Amino acid sequence: MPRFTIHDLAATIDARAASGGEASYTRRLLDRGSEYCAKKLGEEAVETVIAAVENDRGNLINESADLLFHLLVLLKSRGVTFEEVEATLSQRTGTSGLEEKAARRRDT
Numbered sequence: 653m654p655r656f657t658i659h660d661l662a663a664t665i666d667a668r669a670a671s672g673g674e675a676s677y678t679r680r681l682l683d684r685g686s687e688y689c690a691k692k693l694g695e696e697a698v699e700t701v702i703a704a705v706e707n708d709r710g711n712l713i714n715e716s717a718d719l720l721f722h723l724l725v726l727l728k729s730r731g732v733t734f735e736e737v738e739a740t741l742s743q744r745t746g747t748s749g750l751e752e753k754a755a756r757r758r759d760t
Contacts, residue, residue: 658720662734665724678725686729693722 668678681689696719703711724734747755 658724658734661721662724665721665728669728681722681725682729686726689722689726689729693719693726696722 665678668676669682671679681692696715700712700715700719703715727734727737
């Protein structure tokens with residue numbers, strides 16, 4: 653069985669975003685606007701944290717999948733591609749996390 657990647661998920665979201673009608677949950681989320689998509693992402697983030705704190709492995713996996721889905725939908729709603737996020741992550745890999753965070757504080 654081929655490995656399902658986050659790129660596959662992003663492509664599925666793109667295809668469903670282009671579809672019309674009520675048949676697509678993705679389309680319905682996008683039609684409600686970016687603010688609604690952000691709220692849904694927040695809800696999924698909280699549910700993911702709760703699953704982690706409760707040490708519920710199965711629920712952590714399920715909630716993490718929901719979290720990734722809703723993150724990609726939010727990005728789509730704001731016209732941000734996953735490739736743009738990857739590019740930022742790639743730039744950061746040459747720097748330690750502590751150095752990168754300190755540089756961000758100096759820039760603000």
